[in-house]
Amino acid sequence: MTSNEIRKAFLDYFESKDHHVVPSAPMVIKNDPTLMFTNAGMNQFKDIFLGNQQRQWPRVTDSQKCLRVSGKHNDLEEVGHDTYHHTMFEMLGNWSFGDYFKKEAIAYGWEFLTEVMKINKDWLYVTVFGGDDKEGLEMDQEAYNFWKAHIDEDRILKGSKKDNFWEMGDQGPCGPCSEIHVDIRPDEEKAKVPGKELVNKDNPQVIEIWNLVFMQYNRKADGTLEPLKAKHIDTGMGFERLCMVMQGKRSNYDTDVFQPLIQEIATKCGKKYGENEEADIAMRVCADHLRAVSFSIADGQLPSNVKAGYVIRRILRRAVRYGYTFLGFTEPFLNTLVPTLVNQMGHQFPELQKQQNLIQRIILEEEQAFLRTLAGGIRRFEEYAAKCATKVVDGAFAFELFDTYGFPIDLTQLIASEKGLTVDMEGFNRGLAEQKERSRGAAKVENDDWQELMPGVEQEFVGYDTLEADVHITRYRHVKAKDREFYQLVFDHTPFYGESGGQAGDTGKLEMRNEKLEIINTKKENGLIVHIVDTLPNDINATFHAVVDADKRMATACNHSATHLMHFALRQVLGDHVEQKGSSVDAQRLRFDFSHFAKLSQEEIRDVEHRVNKMIRQCLTLEEHRSMPIAEAQKLGAMALFGEKYGDKVRVVKYGPSIEFCGGTHVQNTGMIGSFRIVSEGAVAAGMRRIEAITAQAATDYADQQQDLLAALTDMFKGTKDLAASIAKQQEENATLKASVEQLQKEKAAGVARDIEAKLATSPVLVERMDSDVNALKDAVMVLRNNHPDMAVVLGSITAGKPALLIVLGQNRVDAGLNAGQMVRTLGKEIQGGGGGQPHFATAGGKNPDGLDNALSVAKELLA
Numbered sequence: 001m002t003s004n005e006i007r008k009a010f011l012d013y014f015e016s017k018d019h020h021v022v023p024s025a026p027m028v029i030k031n032d033p034t035l036m037f038t039n040a041g042m043n044q045f046k047d048i049f050l051g052n053q054q055r056q057w058p059r060v061t062d063s064q065k066c067l068r069v070s071g072k073h074n075d076l077e078e079v080g081h082d083t084y085h086h087t088m089f090e091m092l093g094n095w096s097f098g099d100y101f102k103k104e105a106i107a108y109g110w111e112f113l114t115e116v117m118k119i120n121k122d123w124l125y126v127t128v129f130g131g132d133d134k135e136g137l138e139m140d141q142e143a144y145n146f147w148k149a150h151i152d153e154d155r156i157l158k159g160s161k162k163d164n165f166w167e168m169g170d171q172g173p174c175g176p177c178s179e180i181h182v183d184i185r186p187d188e189e190k191a192k193v194p195g196k197e198l199v200n201k202d203n204p205q206v207i208e209i210w211n212l213v214f215m216q217y218n219r220k221a222d223g224t225l226e227p228l229k230a231k232h233i234d235t236g237m238g239f240e241r242l243c244m245v246m247q248g249k250r251s252n253y254d255t256d257v258f259q260p261l262i263q264e265i266a267t268k269c270g271k272k273y274g275e276n277e278e279a280d281i282a283m284r285v286c287a288d289h290l291r292a293v294s295f296s297i298a299d300g301q302l303p304s305n306v307k308a309g310y311v312i313r314r315i316l317r318r319a320v321r322y323g324y325t326f327l328g329f330t331e332p333f334l335n336t337l338v339p340t341l342v343n344q345m346g347h348q349f350p351e352l353q354k355q356q357n358l359i360q361r362i363i364l365e366e367e368q369a370f371l372r373t374l375a376g377g378i379r380r381f382e383e384y385a386a387k388c389a390t391k392v393v394d395g396a397f398a399f400e401l402f403d404t405y406g407f408p409i410d411l412t413q414l415i416a417s418e419k420g421l422t423v424d425m426e427g428f429n430r431g432l433a434e435q436k437e438r439s440r441g442a443a444k445v446e447n448d449d450w451q452e453l454m455p456g457v458e459q460e461f462v463g464y465d466t467l468e469a470d471v472h473i474t475r476y477r478h479v480k481a482k483d484r485e486f487y488q489l490v491f492d493h494t495p496f497y498g499e500s501g502g503q504a505g506d507t508g509k510l511e512m513r514n515e516k517l518e519i520i521n522t523k524k525e526n527g528l529i530v531h532i533v534d535t536l537p538n539d540i541n542a543t544f545h546a547v548v549d550a551d552k553r554m555a556t557a558c559n560h561s562a563t564h565l566m567h568f569a570l571r572q573v574l575g576d577h578v579e580q581k582g583s584s585v586d587a588q589r590l591r592f593d594f595s596h597f598a599k600l601s602q603e604e605i606r607d608v609e610h611r612v613n614k615m616i617r618q619c620l621t622l623e624e625h626r627s628m629p630i631a632e633a634q635k636l637g638a639m640a641l642f643g644e645k646y647g648d649k650v651r652v653v654k655y656g657p658s659i660e661f662c663g664g665t666h667v668q669n670t671g672m673i674g675s676f677r678i679v680s681e682g683a684v685a686a687g688m689r690r691i692e693a694i695t696a697q698a699a700t701d702y703a704d705q706q707q708d709l710l711a712a713l714t715d716m717f718k719g720t721k722d723l724a725a726s727i728a729k730q731q732e733e734n735a736t737l738k739a740s741v742e743q744l745q746k747e748k749a750a751g752v753a754r755d756i757e758a759k760l761a762t763s764p765v766l767v768e769r770m771d772s773d774v775n776a777l778k779d780a781v782m783v784l785r786n787n788h789p790d791m792a793v794v795l796g797s798i799t800a801g802k803p804a805l806l807i808v809l810g811q812n813r814v815d816a817g818l819n820a821g822q823m824v825r826t827l828g829k830e831i832q833g834g835g836g837g838q839p840h841f842a843t844a845g846g847k848n849p850d851g852l853d854n855a856l857s858v859a860k861e862l863l864a
């Protein structure tokens, strides 16, 4: 079976068992402070497990794009070195939300693998949770019993908490799990060592393919477990691993998922895959990382220097570095593999196809930049090695290479060993540990458990229709972040918009009889709108009047609605390739990132502004569909955004021709925006532009400032009617004046030089103070040397309070051993200055004008 057929067989099987097939959620996660990337199929259903959101279907199945490179699940260092861990991979999953539990989950899993996939039963082993004394948990006897119905008991193994108890994070839903392992070793080897001895022992050919998680507990902040009211099934199977088994391969990289990429890399570097272990690892790294980086960019996460962007940058650099070191790619090459990847996966993941151009350009630019850094780091290492007195590379230096040049330690070790050096690993690890400690301290947030006041009450957002409401607190908790403490409150219903989708959260007040609390921010966490306050109200159970800051909300709405209009206008002016890549709106301004390859011309910016302002003047009324099935919304022509997670139903926001999926708050009528102005346009990355713009009062204020500036300038030109002409005229006058001043100076210098020459006729030694800057005389005095080989001229001047000296000696003086450069250093001391020059010519500037006469006396003595 091809990989595409295998994926389809999985989804078809679970569809036949009444599961609803849903698309993969984006791999890049927005709006979740606890997670940067999807690392398991269950992430997109987290809110359902937490009880914050109602399930739409009791049974669901999908293939989810996952990335395991940070946080609790981080496989990065394994990738390439082994044959079955990837950074980005697909996880096939089936879910039951409070519907079926262990019995069916086990039966489905077994049937799919052995009946549908027809995997030999003798190759399979399963594990169940063996209990844990510390947690006070018993062995999962239930799962054991259900397995017994399908598989010999000696193939059911008991596992530890580490392998058989699945947790999403430090807090939240969790439970025992049952893994299915497959032994794909050749028969001779199976005869020697039974497979059950190799399960969970890191053998690359006895590996886990499927994990069935039985969600039945909630882990609280203090570490204790409480039973969940509704029990759920969450399973995850590595798609690439299943393909390996089904295609009779011994490595995921030998399947049709990876071979096209591997073969192309092999051709490009002129090596064969499978001949040399080091080169093979590098090819696997490149193929794997290209997928991770391309999918991230398609989901809207570009490489950068912070947070998720930095994770992506590091993956990309790891690939470039392996290619550079082991495959001889000294020029950018990863980007050239993008078409092959798109060809392979673009059907299943149209976001890749659509953005191929952008992905390729961004990777190219990253590669170029990193190859330059790499070269810089290697130079730095060579300098270091040349001076290194011992045979050991200092750990701190290795860490510096790691930190500033992105050199992984094994690269430093490699280039060190080429020079017969070793690396002080202890020192390096110390640097690394210190850095980790620093960043952990900076990011640490401690959440207490939620205190439930009204369990089971679901929150409702009423802020599209009203800015005030009488509310009750349903739950609250205390939060301690690095530099401050606060409380989070959840209401039964709320008019406050929680920060999400790039729109800032509302602020406002929470009022009751004789108390008023400031709501300093509102965020969206795990699907819940949480209000942030500094202190708790006195009576937590009271009815409160919650009031949103209306001015701020209005200003934000103007900016958000204008963003939609601008998005529409940009596509009209620049073309359909314009796609939203990021958006951020608050009460002050809007910021919009989009794909486009060239700087916008002044005309284009104007054109966009005019179109937006026209739509504002047209007073287009908001047409809003709160809950429209996605397919219907797409039929309306709504701009679907890749990398946004939407349920099956979406909210559609429409102003005339502009139609978007959006959950934000908007103006009722575009006329309310008043006016729109772009204040900046620039590049954020290759193929990506950023516009900042303002609306409403801010746009008026901006126009006022420009007007004021113009008025002030006009004033400076005595109220001219034509400011530009006046400025041009003044510039012209300036240029003429400058030229004539230069001419006069030249003439004056020539006059002074003539005087000097006259004096030289009587005595070759001349020490004098001038009333204009001696530096202007340099050339004129130098010329005198031709006819006065005996001359010794020392001139001093003070201009703008600064003393200066000029010494010019004729050739005979120089030949006699006199040195202008030395002389000027001696004289310079008198004026607290320094200078230098050659034997026949020197100048000095100083700080002490009072010393100038002394300097000239010293000169006279020296020349006497």
Ligand code: ATP
Binding pocket: 040, 068, 075, 084, 085, 086, 087, 088, 089, 091, 208, 209, 210, 211, 236, 237, 238, 239, 240, 241
């Ligand atoms: P392993 O012990 O092999 O790292 P895991 O215990 O981390 O696996 P789970 O978190 O249970 O795996 O994920 C469910 C399934 O996803 C696994 O059974 C495996 O088939 C697959 N999987 C997990 N991590 C990766 C990865 N890095 N690359 C490819 N597939 C993976």
Ligand code: MG
Binding pocket: 075
């Ligand atoms: Mg793992």
